[in-house]
Amino acid sequence: MRKIIRDGAIAEDHWQHVADDAALPAGDIIVGFARWQQERDALLRHDGRVGIRIDGDTSLLDIVDDLEHFALIALNFPAFKDGRCYSHARVLRERFRYGGELRAVGDVLRDQLMYMSRVGINAFEVREDRSIADALNAFKEFSGYYQINPHGPIARDTRRQQRRAAVAAG
């Protein structure tokens, strides 16, 4: 079974990516946005959980009413330099309060995980020709950031408190 990073640790992955023209297997599946649109009713009857895979040019407005049906949303990075899904991730978490798994798929490399994890992506299909154990090191590189961090202390508030403490201590 394939290994991925989930919530900061290496985990077995039982989700299956299903091509648009392939028969639906049993179990938990990830289908593309187009297939979801075409086979919505059939997918709602599927006996496993359903995840959807979207691209940078997918409009979130087209999936927002269906979010409750998705246990997972896979954000596709066709090339690691394509940063559109960073925006999608933040909007899904912050505006639409999406609480399921947000998974980076595609050209997912160690040196982008530090950014991805801070927009709310919590699972990573690290490219298979790279060491997943090495990729875990990406989360240890910084002890803090200037911006919000959905999974940790909020930087600005933390810094305000530090400053107040410093002022109070004279």
Place this chain on the structure above:
Amino acid sequence: MYRYDSFDQALVNERVEQFRGQTRRFLAGELNEEEFRPLRLMNGLYIQRHAPMLRVSIPYGLLSSDQLRMLAHIARTYDRGFGHFTTRQNIQYNWPQLERVPDILADLAKVEMHAMQTSGNCIRNITSDHLAGVAADELTDPRPYCELIRQWATLHPEFSYLPRKFKIAVSASDKDRAAIRVHDIGLQIVRNDAGELGFEVYVGGGLGRTPIVGERISDFVPVRELISYLEAILRVYNLNGRRDNMHKARIKILVRAMGIEAFRDQVEAEWQHLRHDPELQLEEEDVAYMRGFFQPPAYDTDAGEGDLQAQLDADRAFANWHRHNTEAHRQDGYRAVFLSLKAPAIAPGDMTDRQMDAVADLAERFGFGEVRVTHTQNLVLADVRKDQLHALWQALRDLNLATPNIGTMTDMIACPGLDFCSLANAGSIDVAKDINERFDNIDYLYDLGDIRLNMSGCMNACGHHHVGHIGILGVDKKGQEFYQITVGGSSSNDAGMGERIGPAVPKDQVADTLESILHTFVEHREGDEPLLDTYRRIGVKPFKEAAYA
């Protein structure tokens, strides 16, 4: 100036170690060139004609004397003894070794400096007015806001893989000295009718292949909501900017394709979702805290003029320098002093390690230990007592930093050009030298008044040629270096692009063509009007006719 707290310092130190690891993995073959490229670029490192080029960030152009000494140390230790100041108020080194760049970054971190986001498709160094805090026409000091924006932009998780680079400039003065209309976002600090501070926002300006003057997207964004408004603009750009063609990927192309009205509507819609997020709101406490770092130095309020008048009367060279290389100051008894990095035979913006060390000493002796870099590639000691100007002038003259040409035509902006840059089509340094040799009569230059001459070695426009009163663009014509010449550009409040006067000329005719332009100007000039006004009155035709007669 802003000083790092333990949080800032930790972040910069960790960034150095991160890049050390990335460099090691690249050299070990674990990262390929394509994967390493954005990582090194976001640490300021280019691969150039002779060697890597490292661009070090100087936030809004402000340096302490210790930081300047470190820049000297780096020039001496890792490079060939000089550095090149840029139009983004940064400094570039042209000869570092890739393997040693992590050590350079570690040295920079010791003095609260870094090279983060000086390149790459991310938010670049925030630039501002080099006279911030001392200018008489200033509404408020823009630098606290620059620093707040810098921190927000640093390692931003959503906006580090944008379609293309992104530049932000901030001005708070009547006269725009930061060229905000030719930035991706230009911020003008204003006060509304209720007396509150906020930002007039311009978007979609830029030079390069498609020069465009930015359009106003908002009359007033309150200080509290600045960050959320910036995020809204960046998000609309990140999701919709073109990624299929790097030459059409800047926000200016998107704004022009959508039209400013439609772009504004999208930004406003996005902003409604962001502006109420307390995480993105600047509290008064945040601004007050930052403002504390930019308090005026301890001016001597009894500082008189000393013997200044007698010194000016006695020495015409000193008087020339005083008139052209110093500016009025908000504080009685003080002036702001420009150090010209445009001496004849020196590549514009270049400075040696010895000069940097010496200026660091002078900054401590005469200028409260601070130095500013201007976007026109000079340095400024912002707070010099009038009775010490003569002593400072003598010291600067010994360092070849007192060429009294600030604001004149030989105070030109120039990129490094073909001699160093792998993008360039033509040289700029030797053209600058030709111009200096041809126009070596300083009185003639003074008579011509303020002329901004900007030169780029290719259409990427690092030398801002479009917005020079006179612009020179190096082009390649069948392997020969040719130069297109424009007149009438401006990067100030009346920003606009220059107009081409005719076909490009070969290198050895650039100075002749300039001479013809200047003759035409003098012939048509009314009174003391500047070149720009004459051009706007008579148009390009007389210049064209004379140059190609």
